[in-house]
Amino acid sequence: MADHMASRQPVIELRGAGLTYPGPPPVVALSPCDLRVWPGEFVSVVGPSGAGKSSLLNIIGLLDATTEGNYLLDGRDTAALGEPQRTALRGRNIGFVFQAFHLLPHRTAWENVELGLLHGGTPRNERRAAAREALVRVGLEHRLRAMPTTLSGGERQRVAIARAVAGRPSLLLCDEPTGNLDSATAASVLSLLDELHRGGMTVVVITHDSTVAEHGKRVLTIRDGVLTERVAA
Ligand code: ADP
Numbered sequence: 277m278a279d280h281m282a283s284r285q286p287v288i289e290l291r292g293a294g295l296t297y298p299g300p301p302p303v304v305a306l307s308p309c310d311l312r313v314w315p316g317e318f319v320s321v322v323g324p325s326g327a328g329k330s331s332l333l334n335i336i337g338l339l340d341a342t343t344e345g346n347y348l349l350d351g352r353d354t355a356a357l358g359e360p361q362r363t364a365l366r367g368r369n370i371g372f373v374f375q376a377f378h379l380l381p382h383r384t385a386w387e388n389v390e391l392g393l394l395h396g397g398t399p400r401n402e403r404r405a406a407a408r409e410a411l412v413r414v415g416l417e418h419r420l421r422a423m424p425t426t427l428s429g430g431e432r433q434r435v436a437i438a439r440a441v442a443g444r445p446s447l448l449l450c451d452e453p454t455g456n457l458d459s460a461t462a463a464s465v466l467s468l469l470d471e472l473h474r475g476g477m478t479v480v481v482i483t484h485d486s487t488v489a490e491h492g493k494r495v496l497t498i499r500d501g502v503l504t505e506r507v508a509a
């Protein structure tokens with residue numbers, strides 16, 4: 277780790293963090309692992325089906341609690357938090373992008389992004405402005421009032437990315453973000469993630485696709501629940 281990073285606080289810090297489903301029989305979905313992801317990093321986690329990717333994503337995204345060890349998000353230990361606090365922290369600090377976009381079909385692009393800001397208690401006019409700005413950032417200024425059904429797959433994923441970043445989270449967490457896209461569209465979505473990363477966003481992409489993983493500046497591998505850092509040859 278570079279010296280200049282040593283004094284800063286990681287966005288993600290796993291300390292012996294693991295997840296075992298109780299069963300019976302118990303299933304170790306994530307073996308206890310250590311991980312630090314620093315502000316502004318672009319990290320990919322790649323592994324085959326059943327490797328533990330969703331389990332890791334659920335922990336990092338505060339959707340599941342660890343059964344062993346600790347998870348600190350922006351320096352805050354999440355172990356002792358109750359569900360309302362986890363939900364609030366998730367809403368403030370993490371933007372999610374999923375394979376299936378998850379846009380509301382009867383709302384415009386602009387409304388979809390704005391609705392993503394509801395949890396924060398921001399006044400409506402500020403939400404509108406932040407949503408518009410996020411859509412401009414992803415190159416959809418001309419599609420503000422478009423309904424999702426009139427958008428291409430790539431455009432829908434851009435709306436989902438705008439929704440994820442509009443609240444200025446400290447972490448953008450992407451689960452197979454290009455899984456529903458053809459390869460040309462996937463490339464343009466990945467270059468958007470690169471652009472957000474260049475703008476300072478911390479990005480974690482979870483994928484089974486090694487081509488997608490190569491976009492990470494740092495690539496981790498997960499296999500049989502074991503997370504490994506791929507060290508450059
Ligand atoms: P991936 O996302 O890489 O496909 P998962 O994290 O979903 O992998 O799963 C990791 C392992 O944990 C798999 O062996 C899976 O069968 C198991 N698993 C996932 N969810 C549960 C659950 N709710 N109960 C028991 N085992 C589970």
Ligand code: MG
Pocket residue numbers: 326329330331
């Ligand atoms: Mg999965």
